[in-house]
Amino acid sequence: MGRIMAIDYGTRRTGIAITDELQLIASGLTTVPTAELMDFLLDYTRRETVECIVVGLPKQHNNEASESEVHIQGFLKTLEKNLPEIPVDREDERFTSKMAFQAMIDGGLKKKQRRNKALVDEISATIILQSYLYGRQ
Structure with a gap:
């Protein structure tokens, strides 16, 4: 079984989350500059x-x-062109940034750490992936 990857696409940064090989647990992987996203995905x-x-x-x-x-649609075309063998699904991402910020507060992160937008993007991707996994049950 392969992993499932989630992408919280942004014009500057993109958060990425991944499942374990059994597709049970969603974990934050990283945040990459969007300009480097396709290279990261191809390598991964x-x-x-x-x-x-x-x-x-x-x-x-x-x-x-x-x-x-509009920006995501352009990315999806590039993704299809470069990785046509991997199917792409979409998952509603409303409120994921707010949920990520709340998760940071609940996790006890200090105010300075909560200003780390890259971490918010990675957590948002994890929330998107967890929601996707939950919807498949």
Whole structure:
């Protein structure tokens, strides 16, 4: 069984989370500069078996796509071109940043650590992945 990867795509930074090989546990992997994202994904998928990539689906409160979806659509085309053998799913990512920030507070991180936007992006990707796994049950 391969891993499932989740991506919290941003125009500057992208948070990445991954499951274990049994696809039971979602863990934060890293945050990479978005300009380096495809190189990171190509390298990672050469070393590890990734069965599926889940990309966050940003929606507004009224259920319409947010303005960042335009950027994600461009990324999805590049992803399909470079990794056509890996299926891509989408998962609603509304409120994941707020949930990530709350998780940091609940985890006892100090205020300075909570300002680390890269960590927020990685935790957001983990929340997206955990939500995706929960929806598959």
